[in-house]
Each structure stands twice: as structure tokens, then as C-alpha cells.
Amino acid sequence: MTITRLLLGSTLALTLGSCAMMAPAMSYTLAKQPAGGALTPTGMVDVKKDGMTVMTSAKVMGLAPNTYYVAHYHLQGTASTDPCSSGGAPIMSSKLVGMTDASGMLTLSGNASAADVMNATYFNIHTASDAAGTPADAGVTCTSVKM
Secondary structure: OOHHHHHHHHHHHHHHHHHHEOOEEEEEEEEEEEOOOOOOOEEEEEEEEEEEEEEEEEEEEEEOOOEEEEEEEOOOOOOOOOHHHOOOOOOHOEEEEEOOOOOOOOEEEEEEHHHHHOOOOEEEEEEEOOOOOOOOOOOEEEEEEOO
């Protein structure tokens, strides 16, 4: 009986300790990139920190059908105080690549080291020129983020 209580108590403490490390997900609304061309994509990006990892998932509609897109976090640039217009450097370790379906819907998800993206100020999605995710434009949709 005592061993059972000890094991249950240890399991409860471990479970509660794990929950304390996981931060609630932050949701961000994607908007048209200032230089995004004729497309008017809409969507959401969910960002969840779990200890040393940042998990990112994005759902976007209104993109070109059957087309590759690449997304990543960026550092703040100097071209503007607006993060999405600032021209900041991409954080390549956060790169996510995917292809839209026939209706122009894109779903992306992946993980990055929290240390790599802790100074990110925006999340940007570009049209890609290939399946490797080589950006083909300055971006079609973007959102400011706070890590």
C-alpha cells in the first residue's frame, strides 16, 4: 500500500512538473505581405513552446494551387519598424516546406530549437521555386510574433 502511494505520488509530481514546462500556444493571424502580389491569403499560425523546442503549425488558404511554399521565422530588419516590412534575415533552422492542394490550401508544421528562434519578430511564407523550399519572392503572407 505504501509503495503504491509512493509511486502514485511520484507519477503525479512528474506529470505536474511536465505540464508546468509547457507554455500555452499562441495564435497569430497571417496577413497579406506588403509586397505579396495579387494573392490575398488568409490563415493562422500556432506557436507552442515546450521546453527547448518551439512547435509551429500554419494553415493558409487563398494561395496558388499545387504550388510549393516555404515558411520560416525572421529576425527584425532595418528597412522598417513594421516587422513584416523590415527585411530581416531568415532563421533557416525554422524552415517549413509544403505544397498547396488543388484549392490553394497549405498546411505546415514543424519544430525548431527555442534558442534559434527566441529573437524572431515575424513569421513569413514565401512562394518556393522548388520542393527544397528555395524562396521565389519576398513573401506572400506574414505575421509579427513575440517569443
